Structures are given as structure tokens and as C-alpha cells.
Amino acid sequence: MSAINQSGQTNQLFALVDVNNFYVSCERVFAPKLEGVPMVVLSNNDGCAVARSAEVKALGVKMATPWFQMKDLARQHGIQAYSSNYTLYGDMSSRVVEILKTFTPNLEVYSIDESFLRIETVLKQYADPASMGQIIKDKVKDTTGLPVCVGIGASKTLAKLANHLAKKHKQFAGVCDINAMPKEALYQWMTETPVGEVWGIGRQLSKKLKALHINSVFDLLQASPQSMRQQFGVVVERISYELRGVSCLELEEVAPAKQQIVSSRSFGKPVTTMEQLAESVATHVARGAEKLRGQQSVTGALTIFMQTNPHKPFEPQHHQSVTIPLSDPSDNTLRLTTAALKGLKQIYQAGFKYKKAGVMFSLLADKPTVQQSLFDDMEVKGKSAHLMKAMDSINSRFGNAVIRTAVSGTKQDWQMRSGNRSPNYTTQWDELPVAR
DNA sequence: TCTGGGGTCCTAGGACCC
DNA sequence: TCTGGGGTCCTAGGACCC
Numbered sequence: 001m002s003a004i005n006q007s008g009q010t011n012q013l014f015a016l017v018d019v020n021n022f023y024v025s026c027e028r029v030f031a032p033k034l035e036g037v038p039m040v041v042l043s044n045n046d047g048c049a050v051a052r053s054a055e056v057k058a059l060g061v062k063m064a065t066p067w068f069q070m071k072d073l074a075r076q077h078g079i080q081a082y083s084s085n086y087t088l089y090g091d092m093s094s095r096v097v098e099i100l101k102t103f104t105p106n107l108e109v110y111s112i113d114e115s116f117l118r119i120e121t122v123l124k125q126y127a128d129p130a131s132m133g134q135i136i137k138d139k140v141k142d143t144t145g146l147p148v149c150v151g152i153g154a155s156k157t158l159a160k161l162a163n164h165l166a167k168k169h170k171q172f173a174g175v176c177d178i179n180a181m182p183k184e185a186l187y188q189w190m191t192e193t194p195v196g197e198v199w200g201i202g203r204q205l206s207k208k209l210k211a212l213h214i215n216s217v218f219d220l221l222q223a224s225p226q227s228m229r230q231q232f233g234v235v236v237e238r239i240s241y242e243l244r245g246v247s248c249l250e251l252e253e254v255a256p257a258k259q260q261i262v263s264s265r266s267f268g269k270p271v272t273t274m275e276q277l278a279e280s281v282a283t284h285v286a287r288g289a290e291k292l293r294g295q296q297s298v299t300g301a302l303t304i305f306m307q308t309n310p311h312k313p314f315e316p317q318h319h320q321s322v323t324i325p326l327s328d329p330s331d332n333t334l335r336l337t338t339a340a341l342k343g344l345k346q347i348y349q350a351g352f353k354y355k356k357a358g359v360m361f362s363l364l365a366d367k368p369t370v371q372q373s374l375f376d377d378m379e380v381k382g383k384s385a386h387l388m389k390a391m392d393s394i395n396s397r398f399g400n401a402v403i404r405t406a407v408s409g410t411k412q413d414w415q416m417r418s419g420n421r422s423p424n425y426t427t428q429w430d431e432l433p434v435a436r
Numbered sequence: 437t438c439t440g441g442g443g444t445c446c447t448a449g450g451a452c453c454c
Numbered sequence: 455t456c457t458g459g460g461g462t463c464c465t466a467g468g469a470c471c472c
Contacts, residue, residue, distance in 0.1 A: 043458040050458060066457040084458095111454045202452050233464070235452085262460060269455095311457050358459090 012247050013120040013129060013179060016151045016159040017100060017136060020167065022113035023051035026092045027082050029145040039080040042067055045268045046083055095144050103136055108251045116156055118251050133175035152177040156249045157242035160199040161217065165189055179245075190218035200239050205232065217243070257295045257364070263287040264358020270309065271354045277306060278341055284359040285340045289333040292361060298329035300363030302336060304343040309355035318354070320347040329365055336361075 019025055023041040028034045038055035042048065048064045049056070056079055061070055067081060074081065093112045100107055106118035119132060126132035133150035140148050151163025158178050166176035178186060196206035198217055212231075214220050220228075221243050229237035238248045263284040271277060281304060292299055305321035322343045330336060340359055 045456085045458085047457055064458065068456040071456095114454080200452065204451060235464070258461080260461075264459065266458070309457085355457095 011120055012118065012154060013123070014153055014156050014159040014247070014251075015117040015119050015129070015133060015136070016110075016156070016163045017096075017115050017117065017140070017148050018151070018163050018167070019096065019113040019140075020147045020149060021051055021053055021057075022093075022146075023084060023089055024053045025146050026089050027085075029092070030088075034080065037080055038077050039082065040067075040070075041082050041084050043084060044265060046081070047266065049081075050084065092144060092146065096140055096146060096148070099140050099143055100136070102139075103132070106251055106253060108253055109255065116159065116251055119152070128177075128180065130175050130177040130180060133177065134173075137174050148174070150175045152179055154179050154245040155242040155247040156251075157199050157239055158245060161190075161193070161197070161243075164193070164197055187218055187221075190221060191216050193217045195220050198239060198243070200235060205236065208232070257297060257366075258291075259362075259364060261288050261291045261297075261299070261361040261364070262358060263291070264305070264356060264360075266356045267354065271357070272350070272352070274344075274348050274350075277344060277348060277354060277357055280357045281340050281344050281359060282337050284357070285337045286333050288359055288361050289331055289336055292331040292364070293367075296367045297364040298331045298367050299326065299336070299361035300329040300365060301325045301361070302340055302343070303360040303362065304340050304347065304357075305360070306344075306347070306354050306357040308352050316352060318349060318352040320349075322347045323362075325363075329363070331367060 024039055027039070027041060036055070037053070038059070039053045040049035040056055040061070041051040043050045043064075046067055048066050049061060049070070050064065052061055052063070055077075059073060059077060059079075061073070070079070073079065089112060096113075097107070097109055097115060100115050100117060104117050104119055104122050106121070108116040110116055119129060123129060123132065126135065129152045133152055137148050137150055140146055149163055149166040151159045151161065151166050152175075153159040153162045162176040162178040165178075166172045166174055169176075181189075193216060194206075195201055195209050195214055195217055196203070198220060201209070201220075208231075209215075209220065212223075214223055220240065223240065225237045225240040225244075228240045241248050265280070265284070267280070271280070285302075288299075288302075301323055303321055303323040307319040308315060308317050310317070310319075324339050324343045326335075326339060
């Protein structure tokens with residue numbers, strides 16, 4: 001009997017499948033000569049390292065280290081740097097997910113390189129969870145060329161921890177099942193693992209926990225969930241339960257619509273003029289509006305923000321934002337751009353060197369379907385006049401609406417639309433795309 | 437001038453994640 | 455000279471209402 005399952009709370013079993021050094025591994029799939037070569041993938045403008053190969057991690061290079069700061073090291077060790085190619089990574093990510101879906105339908109895509117799987121329902125096809133993990137690992141490698149590690153546990157947090165162990169310690173050969181581990185061994189691993197490695201315990205919480213002599217994962221396991229709640233709130237309480245194998249975080253199989261959408265970017269060179277900022281803001285609004293439409297949302301407010309370079313504290317700093325509520329929520333690029341530029345004018349100040357600008361859409365709502373009311377108050381004179389008027393009206397609000405409309409166009413149709421049903425009513429529906 | 441309690445909504449900021 | 459771009463959740467405090 002495993003240590004963790006003794007709570008008897010649940011038989012759920014989670015697997016976390018995580019691609020090793022994802023961006024680096026993607027690049028290596030298409031350039032096998034890079035295998036074993038120390039390398040990084042750089043962020044926008046080739047600013048920071050956003051992915052590091054194992055060789056580079058071993059040199060002590062931290063995530064998001066600026067490339068210019070590691071150039072000496074790069075020369076010494078022959079570190080190769082690649083600009084990022086997010087289209088490629090997105091495509092590779094989808095391929096991995098497709099493979100994982102062949103193992104279980106219960107899957108949550110957690111990030112571009114990680115998925116949680118619920119596996120207890122499909123285990124009978126395998127000798128044990130670890131061998132299932134091994135098969136997953138091999139299949140992803142064979143099919144996509146990407147190396148993954150698999151962590152298995154009775155909660156998401158334990159699966160995460162198991163994945164960490166699988167990545168960090170060679171003896172697991174890339175697959176670690178915490179659930180099957182004897183208690184003594186598990187506690188030993190937990191004692192050797194710093195509390196900051198636990199999913200949800202970041203820098204600040206680590207510091208506070210350490211002040212209470214909670215240094216290792218095991219120490220945190222020993223602390224009571226109640227006392228954790230008292231001192232740190234519900235988040236740490238939940239982690240505390242999760243570590244005990246009491247699953248508090250469910251699989252989110254359908255990704256909920258975003259609650260906010262951001263588009264922002266650093267400038268390669270400092271930007272000073274209103275014209276440059278306006279161009280950037282317009283680009284970001286267009287990108288954001290595409291994302292909005294992609295999830296069938298409209299935004300009720302947009303925030304424009306820009307800032308100078310915080311890494312140059314001796315230069316004059318300007319960090320400003322303005323939020324513009326929209327009386328009429330929209331996903332129309334033109335309308336949003338107009339509002340955004342108005343906001344930009346409010347906060348722009350000449351004389352600063354801006355380093356970053358962007359836009360955030362918030363107060364998102366489902367995009368309304370074509371509204372009854374648009375038709376209700378129209379007199380029935382003829383189909384085309386109606387449609388033109390309705391389309392104009394909708395177009396002015398949503399810009400890119402797809403209007404479902406009745407093509408039979410008899411008076412009865414319109415009466416039915418306003419609730420006055422005719423028994424013989426039949427109609428066909430067409431989708432009329434409206435020009436953007 | 438003193439004096440209540442409870443609820444909701446909104447916002448800002450902090451902490452975390454990849 | 456060169457320093458990422460997204461997201462989420464939680465909490466506290468203020469405004470407002472009854």
C-alpha cells in the first residue's frame with residue numbers, strides 16, 4: 001500500500017507529461033546536429049534566454065538571463081543561440097497532445113509543453129502506471145522526436161512533484177510514479193527536495209516558510225493544512241492537502257474562455273514619438289481583437305499601457321496606463337483602435353524613451369448572437385432592405401459579424417422572429433459573412 | 437454628535453505559473 | 455548597446471446599499 005493513498009480519499013491518478021526543454025527540443029528535432037550542443041532559445045528581440053538545454057542549465061544559467069550577459073560564457077562553452085519560432089512550437093505542441101489523447105480522453109492541456117492526464121480509468125491495459133508512463137514517453141519520442149518526462153501521483157501537485165523527480169534524477173529513467181513508491185523512499189525524496197520546488201510555492205512563500213523552518217517538501221507535508229491556512233491562506237492549505245494525496249484540483253478538460261487578453265511587446269530600440277507608439281498600439285489592438293474573436297468574446301474595457309526601461313533606473317521613468325470602458329462591448333478592430341488611440345493620447349508624454357507598450361482587454365463577455373431586437377422594430381417592407389439595415393446595424397457594432405438570417409423572407413418569417421408564430425412557418429438559414 | 441451590521445461589487449496589488 | 459510575454463487566483467479595502 002502506498003503512503004499517499006492511505007488517506008483513502010480517492011482513487012484518482014494523475015499523470016503529468018512535460019516535454020524536456022521544450023523550445024530547445026523542438027529546434028533539435030529539425031537540426032539533429034544540435035543534439036548535445038549547449039544551446040538556448042531567445043525571446044523577442046533576442047533579449048533573454050527563454051529555453052535552455054540541459055548543458056546550459058548545468059552551467060548555472062537561469063531562466064530569462066539576458067543574452068548579452070551570457071556572451072562570455074557562450075564563447076567559453078560554445079553555447080548556440082536561436083531566435084524563437086512560436087509557430088513551430090505551437091505545431092509541435094498540438095502533435096504531442098494528439099498522441100496523449102490516444103491514451104486517455106481525460107486530458108488537460110496545461111501549457112504549451114505540459115498536459116495532465118487522468119489515467120486510473122485506463123490502467124488495466126498496462127502492467128502498472130509506471131509502465132504506462134514509459135509507453136507514453138516512448139510513443140511521443142518515436143512520433144515527434146521530443147523527449148518527455150512523466151510524473152504520476154494521486155493529485156496534480158504530486159504528479160508535478162513526481163515529474164520534477166523524473167527530470168532531475170537519472171535513476172527514474174524519465175518516469176516517476178510517486179503513488180507506487182514505498183513511504184520511506186518517498187519521504188526521503190521529499191526531504192531532499194526544497195519546498196520551493198512544490199507547484200504553487202514561489203520565491204516569496206519559500207522565504208516565509210523557511211522562516212518557520214519549513215525547508216523541504218517533507219517539512220511542508222508535516223505541517224497541518226489548518227495552520228497553513230491560518231498563516232498563508234487557502235492556496236497553501238490546498239497545496240498541503242494535495243501533497244497528502246487529497247486531490248483538490250480537478251482536471252480542466254475544456255479550457256475556459258480567457259478572462260483577459262493581453263498583447264504587449266518590448267521595443268528593440270527605445271521609442272519616443274507618438275506616431276511610433278500609435279503604430280505599436282494599433283498592432284496590439286489588432287492582435288488582441290483577433291484573439292477576442294477567436295474565443296467569441298467582446299471586450300467591455302481596454303487598457304493601454306507603456307513604460308520606459310526599468311533596467312535603466314537613472315533615465316527618467318514613465319510607467320503609465322489608462323483604462324477605457326466601452327459603453328458597447330465590441331470586438332471590432334476599428335472601434336477598439338479608435339478608443340485605444342484616444343487613451344494613448346491621454347497618457348503619452350514626450351521626452352521619454354519608451355521600452356514597451358501594449359493593450360489589455362478586460363471585462364470580456366460572450367459575443368452576443370444576432371439580436372432579436374435588431375429586427376423587432378423594423379417594419380416589414382422587403383427582405384433586402386431589412387437585411388441591409390440589420391447588417392449595417394450589426395456591422396457598426398461588431399465589424400466582422402457573421403449574420404444568420406432567414407432567406408425565405410416572407411412577412412411570416414419576421415412575425416415569427418418577433419414571437420408571433422405562424423403554424424406553417426418554414427425557413428432556411430444562411431450565413432452571411434460581413435466584410436471586416 | 438453619537439451610533440450598526442451585513443452584504444455586494446469593484447479595484448489594485450501581490451503572488452504564483454509557464 | 456543589448457534585459458520575455460503571456461496568464462490565473464486570492465485578498466484587502468473602499469464604495470455603496472439596505
